Amino acid sequence: MIHRVEPTDHAAIVDLWEASVRATHYFLEPEDIVYFKRLVPGFLCDVELRCTKNEDGKITGFLGILGPKIEMLFLHPDERGKGLGTLLLRYGIDELQATEVDVNEQNGQAVGFYQHAGFETFARSATDPMGKPFPILHMRLRQ
Numbered sequence: 597m598i599h600r601v602e603p604t605d606h607a608a609i610v611d612l613w614e615a616s617v618r619a620t621h622y623f624l625e626p627e628d629i630v631y632f633k634r635l636v637p638g639f640l641c642d643v644e645l646r647c648t649k650n651e652d653g654k655i656t657g658f659l660g661i662l663g664p665k666i667e668m669l670f671l672h673p674d675e676r677g678k679g680l681g682t683l684l685l686r687y688g689i690d691e692l693q694a695t696e697v698d699v700n701e702q703n704g705q706a707v708g709f710y711q712h713a714g715f716e717t718f719a720r721s722a723t724d725p726m727g728k729p730f731p732i733l734h735m736r737l738r739q
Contacts, residue, residue: 598687601645608655610636619673623702643667648680659684666697701731714738
């Protein structure tokens with residue numbers, strides 16, 4: 597059910613990322629999404645990527661891990677609520693030893709998702725890593 601992401605999948609991953617962000621990151625302006633979308637391909641090369649696919653082989657969600665940190669976990673909007681996020685998260689924790697995640701504070705659904713999965717906030721940054729005014733919660737798995 598979990599697949600490795602190949603470089604040939606990157607365009608589909610970027611499209612999925614955009615669809616997911618547009619459906620969940622209501623605090624972003626359209627120009628913010630355009631800005632971040634240009635950065636995503638570079639980030640994909642830096643992380644260990646896994647994905648889920650539907651019966652037609654279309655990517656439905658993906659996970660990116662760097663060291664102990666979940667750097668990306670995004671689902672296609674049509675796939676939300678089906679357990680794929682939990683499946684990807686459990687894989688990241690159990691198979692890739694992920695224990696940390698940074699979450700946009702303004703994305704309440706994501707914050708709640710990680711809290712429900714056993715993560716807790718240990719620090720907060722007033723801006724994102726690019727210096728933009730989107731507060732970040734730094735979370736780690738409770739021991």
